[in-house]
Amino acid sequence: MATTDLKLKQPGSIAKPGPVGRLVRFVFGVASVYYVVGLLSVRAGLLTDESSIRPLILNGLLPSVFLVSYVVNIGFSRAWKKWPALVSVALILASAGVGYIQSSAFQSLLLARTIWALELYLFTHLGLSFLLSAILATPGCEMRSFHHLYSIVTGKPTPEHHCPVGPLSAIDRWEKEHRNGNDN
Numbered sequence: 152m153a154t155t156d157l158k159l160k161q162p163g164s165i166a167k168p169g170p171v172g173r174l175v176r177f178v179f180g181v182a183s184v185y186y187v188v189g190l191l192s193v194r195a196g197l198l199t200d201e202s203s204i205r206p207l208i209l210n211g212l213l214p215s216v217f218l219v220s221y222v223v224n225i226g227f228s229r230a231w232k233k234w235p236a237l238v239s240v241a242l243i244l245a246s247a248g249v250g251y252i253q254s255s256a257f258q259s260l261l262l263a264r265t266i267w268a269l270e271l272y273l274f275t276h277l278g279l280s281f282l283l284s285a286i287l288a289t290p291g292c293e294m295r296s297f298h299h300l301y302s303i304v305t306g307k308p309t310p311e312h313h314c315p316v317g318p319l320s321a322i323d324r325w326e327k328e329h330r331n332g333n334d335n
């Protein structure tokens with residue numbers, strides 16, 4: 152079961168991804184960066200002509216709230232559990248309330264800016280992490296790719312972390328078994 156708990160492993164305890172795992176990481180990275188480009192393209196007009204938040208922004212809201220705790224906890228080596236998601240939701244709700252008071256509309260510019268900023272940070276961090284992990288063959292979770300780069304540059308080993316959500320851990324296990332000749 153997926154958990155936001157930080158479970159760092161000793162350096163070298165998680166196998167590096169093979170070509171399939173690296174390709175999947177690359178595709179996820181490109182998709183994340185593509186979404187960031189979309190976000191940047193609407194930065195001057197976060198609301199539609201009908202004063203609604205653009206669908207592009209609303210489409211990323213649930214994935215952002217779901218992923219933010221993993222990105223922050225694993226990416227920054229913090230054991231904050233679900234707090235990043237809770238703080239994000241609180242900021243979004245506060246923005247919705249203040250925006251409603253200011254404009255008498257639920258879908259306000261303030262709410263759109265808050266969601267946009269959360270998504271811009273999250274998908275930029277995620278996209279760069281996926282791309283870097285594909286290039287470096289970072290073991291385990293892509294959120295450790297900047298730590299892995301630091302380890303390569305300095306020669307100081309850094310802890311690793313399994314991917315708690317998504318298909319990467321399963322793909323990496325399958326590739327490891329396949330490399331070892333254990334096609335089960």
